[in-house]
């Protein structure tokens with residue numbers, strides 16, 4: 154029996170096990186929306202902006218590990234997805250984005266609502282397709298999910314001309330994918346793994362740097378086994394937080410620009426770095442030539458282009474992190490004598506001394522609300538058992554520093570692209586994947602305004618999503634740079650009286666709005682919010698002067714850190730760095 | 732250093748822009764690029780001449796390999812190989828230089844493929860040095876137009892460069 158392209162779209166998604174599509178309608182996708190209208194097993198969630206739809210699918214994917222799915226119309230609908238797609242691409246998040254397109258005969262004619270979305274998204278997708286014949290549709294959808302979710306995951310876009318979705322053909326679902334040119338390497342080279350295991354055994358001051366690859370490949374258990382067995386401290390990049398328990402005795406927290414003193418010191422002193430599923434982003438390495446000067450580097454990653462891109466590598470291992478680590482653990486246990494116990498004691502003692510010397514801290518003595526205090530309270534009240542989304546800026550860094558992520562997929566944050574406006578829609582997506590979990594967007598007053606319309610999506614779908622705005626009335630992170638590097642000239646970062654009344658906004662959307670202006674109000678507000686089974690937006694009026702510390706100025710080595718405790722001394726140091 | 736990289740790709744629309752986009756997006760330089768079908772009409776070969784240090788060339792070949800439409804990447808510079816390029820040169824010599832132009836074409840095994848009362852068009856194939864040489868010799872006679880195909884390259888059979 155012949156069915157339409159729109160029906161093939163639906164049947165194919167069902168075959169892929171898709172339950173939720175985030176989207177927004179328009180002219181050339183009307184027939185797909187119509188076909189979806191009576192579907193019971195496939196829910197279309199209407200967001201209030203296509204960017205919100207993509208971030209929601211992204212949050213869904215990060216929280217669940219499954220590909221997020223998006224459906225939008227042509228032209229402006231498609232171009233509105235670009236920021237979301239680029240966000241997912243930078244962080245290797247699996248998405249399949251369907252965009253409507255004008256009929257094939259009109260393509261290239263500057264038709265109404267035509268945009269060359271395949272051309273526009275080529276550099277920010279893992280792959281993209283323009284479907285030219287309805288007969289190819291099922292195969293292309295199958296391939297798209299395969300490409301998005303295997304190897305180094307990423308977003309795939311499928312452009313669907315109107316006549317393709319209205320055209321009819323037999324539905325033939327390919328049982329398997331045969332792509333001769335796409336074959337990711339999963340098994341690491343055995344010789345290299347052996348070598349790495351021996352280096353770990355012999356190292357005096359090893360450090361593991363865990364990235365998003367640990368979470369993508371589901372390797373948290375293998376990583377913990379390695380760290381505990383070989384007694385190696387672990388630092389987690391922003392994308393790696395949760396890949397290793399943040400409250401573990403071996404955890405060093407996050408490294409890099411706003412990393413902990415002890416993570417950065419440990420990296421700089423180490424004689425062996427084991428980089429696991431991370432890509433040596435400049436926010437992690439600081440000045441490359443001064444990064445980990447004494448360390449040999451073992452680099453495990455599924456993407457060969459990540460290896461030797463930014464730093465020299467002594468032992469490159471291309472493969473799936475989970476598989477490589479499980480072989481490495483086996484080699485360590487069976488073939489290498491555990492001679493490291495003694496030397497490691499000294500190293501861990503040193504690391505602990507650093508932890509005591511300069512823990513993450515802030516002034517706890519004030520009555521004014523310190524933003525870090527809000528994050529700490531959230532951690533305390535949720536006992537770490539929540540899914541945290543973040544916006545971008547200071548709020549994001551405090552959410553990374555003062556909340557300990559013990560499990561993978563509990564922090565959703567735009568790392569690579571740093572997209573303001575990511576958090577709320579991402580939290581909504583995660584809430585669809587986990588209806589019974591507490592999902593909280595830790596937000597800034599600037600960022601939240603970039604996708605605040607998605608409150609409507611939360612309300613209409615009765616999602617108990619929580620938003621905690623660390624309201625400093627500034628584009629705080631930019632203000633921080635202006636204070637430190639631009640002689641306190643706050644060019645266009647002061648929002649102040651233009652910051653809207655978030656409580657009223659929440660109420661206007663039929664959500665709940667709460668506010669705290671004093672430290673003593675923080676806990677009651679959070680408790681109340683967590684007890685309400687509806688969307689709640691909390692406005693925490695925090696100290697606008699607060700800065701994120703430690704801080705490594707851009708271009709400095711990661712052990713050239715500035716600290717809150719000695720702002721005066723920092724000024725001198727800054728001048729020296731400049 | 733300069734490298735000649737041969738890239739086998741699926742013959743689909745959009746592939747050229749994926750490859751060229753990779754170069755432009757990452758700030759790598761393309762000195763020349765030629766594309767054509769292979770014996771198998773589903774497969775095209777691109778010959779790309781680029782330059783960079785070992786790190787950059789390693790990244791370029793890895794990034795090319797990562798593209799889903801790419802079948803195979805060979806850095807010809809690492810192999811014993813033959814490189815050729817074709818040029819068409821339209822020369823407008825003075826009357827007294829006409830004989831010299833024809834003589835040069837012959838010496839370089841070029842062919843005159845078009846002539847008019849004022850011009851000769853010479854077709855010539857060769858490696859970079861040979862092309863540079865004829866251009867230098869013809870330049871004083873008045874080159875009116877000059878087009879080149881970009882390099883193509885093929886590995887020699889059975890011999891690995893020492």
Ligand SMILES: Cc1ncc(C[n+]2csc(CCOP(=O)(O)OP(=O)(O)O)c2C)c(N)n1
Nearest residue numbers: 546547548571573597598599600628629630
């Ligand atoms: C879409 C986008 N535009 C601009 C920036 C640059 N930027 C980074 S942080 C920041 C300020 C964010 O302000 P806010 O959300 O209030 O967070 P805060 O730093 O105050 O916590 C800006 C403008 C960005 N990351 N994303």
Ligand SMILES: [Mg+2]
Nearest residue numbers: 597598627629
């Ligand atoms: Mg702010």
